[in-house]
Amino acid sequence: MSYNRAVLPLLDGVAPELLQLPLNVLRLSLHPGGLAKRIVNLGQWRAHLLARLRQQVAVSADPVLAALADELRAYPAPAGPHDEAGGECLEPAVVVPLLLAMPSGTLSFISTITVFGTPVDITLSELALETLFPADAATARAPRLLVGDEAGQPGDQMGNE
Numbered sequence: 001m002s003y004n005r006a007v008l009p010l011l012d013g014v015a016p017e018l019l020q021l022p023l024n025v026l027r028l029s030l031h032p033g034g035l036a037k038r039i040v041n042l043g044q045w046r047a048h049l050l051a052r053l054r055q056q057v058a059v060s061a062d063p064v065l066a067a068l069a070d071e072l073r074a075y076p077a078p079a080g081p082h083d084e085a086g087g088e089c090l091e092p093a094v095v096v097p098l099l100l101a102m103p104s105g106t107l108s109f110i111s112t113i114t115v116f117g118t119p120v121d122i123t124l125s126e127l128a129l130e131t132l133f134p135a136d137a138a139t140a141r142a143p144r145l146l147v148g149d150e151a152g153q154p155g156d157q158m159g160n161e
Contacts, residue, residue: 006143010035010100025130026053030072040099040106043078048096052113097135107142108135 011019015033026049028034030042039045050072057065098109109132134140 010102013038024068026068026072030075032076035100036075038101040101041097044096045098046072046077098132102142104142105138107139109133109139110135 014028014035015031018028018031018034029039029049030036030046036042036046050069053065053069053072056062057069095110098111100107100109111130111132114129114131134142
């Protein structure tokens, strides 16, 4: 498995079974043994992920995705009003932050999704890549600090091992 060096500290304390291949990032994010316990805005992030998954299920009618959606909705949710699909009732947002509590403070990320392919290419039309970007200066510095490379050059923090 290939990943950024800064990812390992983010996964500290995650249940080992959630890190087995094939790794499912939605499960890793929302499972109580995963990152959910450290996501400060879990209700908002959960609603964001479930809404996107619900859209994928509606478009594809994929029974595997539908089962995943059911599984994720069954995980404990933060207190608050919820819609019929199990997501927190929130106004749609252009950007949904991911606020992750770390021993050194809260990291703030925004995500973007790139979809590859065209509607006529079935194989590529379902390939999407979600990338997290730092939402503030402290989070932008965090990857070097997490891997103990405070003097690293820009770009070093994102190199694969």
